[in-house]
Amino acid sequence: MTRVLLLGGTTEASALARALAAANVDAVFSYAGRTASPLPQPLPQRLGGFGGADGLAAYLTAEAFTHVVDATHPFATMISRNAVTACRAARVPLIAMERAPWTPGPDDHWLHVPDVETAVAALPAAPARIFLAIGKQSLAPFAARPEHHYLLRLVDPPTAPLPLKDASIVIARGPFAADSDRALMKANGITHIVAKNSGGAGAEAKLIAARALGLPVILIDRPAMPGRAVMSGVAEVMGWLGHPVTPAERGV
Ligand code: NAP
Numbered sequence: 001m002t003r004v005l006l007l008g009g010t011t012e013a014s015a016l017a018r019a020l021a022a023a024n025v026d027a028v029f030s031y032a033g034r035t036a037s038p039l040p041q042p043l044p045q046r047l048g049g050f051g052g053a054d055g056l057a058a059y060l061t062a063e064a065f066t067h068v069v070d071a072t073h074p075f076a077t078m079i080s081r082n083a084v085t086a087c088r089a090a091r092v093p094l095i096a097m098e099r100a101p102w103t104p105g106p107d108d109h110w111l112h113v114p115d116v117e118t119a120v121a122a123l124p125a126a127p128a129r130i131f132l133a134i135g136k137q138s139l140a141p142f143a144a145r146p147e148h149h150y151l152l153r154l155v156d157p158p159t160a161p162l163p164l165k166d167a168s169i170v171i172a173r174g175p176f177a178a179d180s181d182r183a184l185m186k187a188n189g190i191t192h193i194v195a196k197n198s199g200g201a202g203a204e205a206k207l208i209a210a211r212a213l214g215l216p217v218i219l220i221d222r223p224a225m226p227g228r229a230v231m232s233g234v235a236e237v238m239g240w241l242g243h244p245v246t247p248a249e250r251g252v
Pocket residue numbers: 007008009010030031032034047048049050051052053055056071072073075076077078079080082134135137196
């Protein structure tokens with residue numbers, strides 16, 4: 001019997017949850033619990049950390065999971081590393097569902113940087129208005145550049161003071177549309193965008209909007225994640241789980 005642990009928190013994880021539920025696969029959807037009201041899923045849900053790789057390995061064994069799908073965000077490195085270690089220890093096969101990184105077109109003005117610190121160093125010298133579209137967890141390093149105004153887009157209103165003095169906040173949850181991202185950038189007089197190279201359709205809106213407005217983007221490369229097999233889409237993962245989706249289910 002197949003029993004799947006789906007590590008979620010992304011649009012792609014929600015799409016896989018729908019396919020698993022439609023195929024009546026025994027599966028549990030796991031959220032880190034970072035947002036105040038995570039989207040309900042059509043699968044049994046659990047919330048919160050496992051207590052590191054050891055905790056995850058113990059959970060996999062105790063709950064008799066036969067497969068793990070890591071569909072977490074490409075920048076969620078801790079849980080993904082833990083999944084590799086835990087699955088190895090518990091002898092449970094692991095697959096990562098990973099979306100392709102974005103690549104620039106001829107009209108894009110992207111500067112690729114390896115990490116957040118380099119993104120901070122790459123900000124312009126003169127005061128600018130920066131759309132800092134990187135979530136809430138990596139804001140602190142930007143405090144080193146207080147001459148800039150920062151526009152932040154967060155899922156929940158902050159519960160603690162922000163590390164950035166000159167910041168405005170938009171509360172919104174993706175997926176986003178290019179038209180509204182363009183309007184948001186224009187209304188806020190944005191001159192530069194800082195983003196993570198997450199890949200995927202819902203978060204790409206800001207890059208399409210930046211292209212339309214001719215704005216430069218500082219794009220943080222995704223961290224390397226060795227030691228795991230990777231698949232790119234729901235159909236591929238469902239096949240790996242032994243539940244291939246029919247062409248009709250795929251909308252073909
Ligand atoms: P992280 O740094 O890789 O993980 C930190 C800890 O959070 C993990 O060690 C684990 O705790 C717990 N955790 C993370 N994802 C979990 C999951 N799906 N189920 C149960 N526990 C989980 O992760 P993060 O960057 O804080 O991201 C947290 C969640 O937000 C992820 O699920 C990710 O998909 C989503 N997300 C992240 C980003 C981003 O830019 N990082 C963007 C969008 C969405 P224990 O060690 O106690 O098990």
